Amino acid sequence: MKKIIFTLAVSLVFSASAFASSGNEVEKQEWSFNKLTANWEKDKIKRGYTVATQVCINCHSFKYVSHRNLMEVGFSEVEAMAMAATMDTKINKPLLSALEPTDAKDSFGKIPPDLSVINKAREGGADYVYAILTGYPEEIPIDFEGANYNTAFAGHNIAMPAPLSEDLIEYEDGTPATIEQMAHDVAYFLQWTAEPELLKRKKLGTYVLVYLFIFAILAILVNRRIWARLKK
Amino acid sequence: MKKAIAWFDDRLPIFSYMKKNLVEFKEPKNLNWMWTFGSLAGIALVIQILSGVFLAMHYKPDVNLAFDSIQQIMRNVDGGWIIRNMHAVGASFFFAVVYLHIGRGMYYGSYKAPREVMWWMGIILFFLMMATAFMGYVLPWGQMSYWGAKVITNLFSVIPFVGEDVVVWLWGGFNVGDPTLNRFYALHYLVPFIIVGVVILHIWAVHHKHSNNPTGKTLKKKTDFVPFHPYYTAKDTVGLSVYLIIFCFMLFFMPDYLGHTDNYIPANPIQTPPHIVPEWYFLPFYAILRAIPIKEIGVIAMGISIAILFVLPWLDRSKVVSGRYRPIFKWMFLVFVLNFFVLGWVGSKPPEGIYVLISRISTAVYFSYYLLLPFISKFEKTKPEHETL
Numbered sequence: 001m002k003k004i005i006f007t008l009a010v011s012l013v014f015s016a017s018a019f020a021s022s023g024n025e026v027e028k029q030e031w032s033f034n035k036l037t038a039n040w041e042k043d044k045i046k047r048g049y050t051v052a053t054q055v056c057i058n059c060h061s062f063k064y065v066s067h068r069n070l071m072e073v074g075f076s077e078v079e080a081m082a083m084a085a086t087m088d089t090k091i092n093k094p095l096l097s098a099l100e101p102t103d104a105k106d107s108f109g110k111i112p113p114d115l116s117v118i119n120k121a122r123e124g125g126a127d128y129v130y131a132i133l134t135g136y137p138e139e140i141p142i143d144f145e146g147a148n149y150n151t152a153f154a155g156h157n158i159a160m161p162a163p164l165s166e167d168l169i170e171y172e173d174g175t176p177a178t179i180e181q182m183a184h185d186v187a188y189f190l191q192w193t194a195e196p197e198l199l200k201r202k203k204l205g206t207y208v209l210v211y212l213f214i215f216a217i218l219a220i221l222v223n224r225r226i227w228a229r230l231k232k
Numbered sequence: 233m234k235k236a237i238a239w240f241d242d243r244l245p246i247f248s249y250m251k252k253n254l255v256e257f258k259e260p261k262n263l264n265w266m267w268t269f270g271s272l273a274g275i276a277l278v279i280q281i282l283s284g285v286f287l288a289m290h291y292k293p294d295v296n297l298a299f300d301s302i303q304q305i306m307r308n309v310d311g312g313w314i315i316r317n318m319h320a321v322g323a324s325f326f327f328a329v330v331y332l333h334i335g336r337g338m339y340y341g342s343y344k345a346p347r348e349v350m351w352w353m354g355i356i357l358f359f360l361m362m363a364t365a366f367m368g369y370v371l372p373w374g375q376m377s378y379w380g381a382k383v384i385t386n387l388f389s390v391i392p393f394v395g396e397d398v399v400v401w402l403w404g405g406f407n408v409g410d411p412t413l414n415r416f417y418a419l420h421y422l423v424p425f426i427i428v429g430v431v432i433l434h435i436w437a438v439h440h441k442h443s444n445n446p447t448g449k450t451l452k453k454k455t456d457f458v459p460f461h462p463y464y465t466a467k468d469t470v471g472l473s474v475y476l477i478i479f480c481f482m483l484f485f486m487p488d489y490l491g492h493t494d495n496y497i498p499a500n501p502i503q504t505p506p507h508i509v510p511e512w513y514f515l516p517f518y519a520i521l522r523a524i525p526i527k528e529i530g531v532i533a534m535g536i537s538i539a540i541l542f543v544l545p546w547l548d549r550s551k552v553v554s555g556r557y558r559p560i561f562k563w564m565f566l567v568f569v570l571n572f573f574v575l576g577w578v579g580s581k582p583p584e585g586i587y588v589l590i591s592r593i594s595t596a597v598y599f600s601y602y603l604l605l606p607f608i609s610k611f612e613k614t615k616p617e618h619e620t621l
Contacts, residue, residue: 064303113497117303120488121496154506197306197313205484212480216473223466230261230458 025151026124026131029184033126033191036206038199040192042074047171048189051182053087053095054169056115059104059160062095064116065193072196109147110159119187119194126187128152133183136162253439258457259464260445266340267443268471269333271464274431275472276326281424283319291371293417295410298373299498317487323365324490325479327513330358338544339565341553342444348545350437355541357430362514364423367416369511374495379508381408381416387521390528407501447617448553507582515579516572520598522583523591533595540602547602550609557615560608568601 032038049070052062067084068091071077077091084091101111119125131152140149146157164179171177191198241247290309292301305312334354337343343351370381385402389395404411445451458464482489490512494505510518520537524530540547555561574594581587 064300064307117496121493123493195306201313201484201487205480208480208484209477212473212477216470216477219466219470219473223470226462226466230463 025135026128028127029130029187031126031188031191033188033198036202040073040199043173044185044188045070045073045192047173047175047185048187048192049083050169050171051164051186052115052189055163055182056186057095057097059097059099059112059163060115061097062116062193063114065095066093067091069196073192108159112160115190115193117194119190125194126191129187129190130183132158133164133186134179253435255459255461257439257460259443259460260451260456261458261463262445262447262456263443263464263467264446265471266332266336268468269329269336271468272329272471272475273326273333275475276322276329277424277427277431279322280319280326281428283315283322284421284424286315287319288421291417293371293414295373295413295499298371298413302372314483317483320491321479321483321487323368324511324513325475325482326361327365329475330361331513334358335569337444339555340444340446341448341548341555343545344448344548344553345545346441347437347444350434350441351545352542353430353434353437355538357427357434358538360423360427360430364420364427365511365513367420367423370413370416371420372495373413373499375497375499375503375505376492376495376508378408378499378501379505380510381412383508384510385412387531390531444553446554446556448556449617509580512576512580515577516575517579519575519579519591520595522579523588523595537598544602547605548609549606550612550614552614552617554617557617558612559615560612564601564604564608567597571597
């Protein structure tokens with residue numbers, strides 16, 4: 001039985017790694033939200049919000065996000081209301097694009113997807129979104145036929161024209177708006193919109209696991225004690 | 233208080249019944265850790281039902297609202313994300329535990345006389361679980377929900393003459409749509425309670441003929457047994473705590489790992505995803521389905537691949553119950569289990585190129601276990617069984 005269990009365990013590990021499917025050209029980036037102790041960084045959210053609401057929203061909606069949600073990551077109600085006001089909207093209104101689906105279809109042949117949960121809806125998450133946004137090379141293969149060439153997109157033919165360009169927007173905090181910076185900030189923002197509970201979840205999880213480890217040790221000790229009775 | 237309980241128990245002996253079956257019940261004293269998966273499966277079921285009831289309070293079974301309502305639960309319901317992840321991850325863990333539980337039964341011969349009926353109840357439970365999980369996966373109404381529902385319900389079209397009508401009847405329309413989602417929701421809420429009923433029968437049968445044990449022998453001596461409480465309550469608590477550590481790790485740190493990213497894309501009937509894959513726990517059977525080029529036979533093979541468990545007690549003709557004393561069976565079983573992983577892996581791959589070949593070979597290996605067993609078990613030279621525990 002021991003031998004069998006061992007062989008099983010080894011094969012489990014192998015099959016688990018085989019199950020994890022490989023993506024296309026998506027490089028892993030460093031994300032501060034991967035750290036266990038991280039909190040959502042207000043300035044990064046603000047920058048990502050700026051990109052999202054000045055660039056992406058021209059085509060994409062964020063239907064599960066409203067300005068009120070910003071109050072969960074350190075913005076005051078006054079700030080959130082002011083930000084909503086600059087966009088001519090109300091604090092409780094979802095962030096919707098003004099682009100009509102039919103118009104989008106006419107212009108791009110496709111309807112731009114809602115971006116609220118996009119980081120969960122694509123293999124690679126934030127890395128993938130970053131790769132898409134930075135994946136428009138200056139030189140495209142000569143034999144490419146299609147709308148726009150993208151290194152990360154499956155099939156490389158993407159309907160979205162390169163949305164970012166150097167200094168497309170101006171950051172309030174003076175950060176230079178390079179393509180990489182904007183891509184990073186908006187992908188970070190999208191991680192928050194996709195799973196606002198992410199950091200809370202991991203922190204709570206750490207406590208739960210510590211508690212369960214203690215519980216397991218106690219359970220093991222009690223179990224030993226009880227079974228020791230039989231030996232007497 | 234004691235008096236009140238005695239008064240009540242005299243009229244409806246529910247307390248003495250529970251005491252007899254959950255406290256004083258006699259278990260073989262040599263059960264190893266593989267025997268914890270039974271009670272873990274029970275706990276996994278309770279977790280699913282409880283978390284499910286809370287989800288049901290917020291979920292909306294409507295094709296236009298279902299996807300959004302899940303996001304509402306994740307974002308705006310207090311503790312909603314915990315409950316929802318618990319339910320989703322919990323389904324996977326339920327299957328993992330049940331697979332281990334079935335595997336333990338197969339290795340130690342728990343299906344053999346006098347436990348055949350108990351074994352049948354278990355297989356019925358497995359079928360009911362699969363139906364429940366399948367319908368549950370449709371509820372979030374993502375791309376995989378929709379297309380998975382479409383592919384699986386379409387399998388019924390192979391039924392001669394009435395197949396197409398049966399599919400329309402299942403859908404409640406001419407496509408997977410609002411009526412389908414509604415009925416799946418109703419059934420997804422109903423079947424778990426049928427499962428609870430069959431679990432009671434399953435445990436009843438176990439208690440009637442006693443649990444099997446690693447030696448497979450029928451124990452007669454009183455000293456071979458210990459009361460369930462405190463011995464196995466303590467042991468199962470250890471099992472539970474280890475289970476909860478792994479479960480909570482997945483729940484809090486990688487809740488979406490076992491799911492498919494496509495299910496975060498709302499269902500779109502006019503856009504087929506590149507690969508339609510079911511949840512991991514269906515993959516071995518999905519691989520068998522696809523391994524066979526003729527659809528009708530594939531569906532039958534998939535059905536038989538599970539239903540064959542019903543006759544396993546008679547396919548195995550060995551007098552020796554436990555795999556421990558059966559040198560050839562042991563290795564056959566190991567190959568069977570490893571092959572099951574191969575089936576699962578190949579089930580997640582697109583049905584093209586080398587994967588087709590692999591899936592065919594491992595389908596053959598899967599069935600050869602059941603086909604060879606009657607012969608091997610007859611001629612196999614078994615090792616002497618241990619006399620004392």
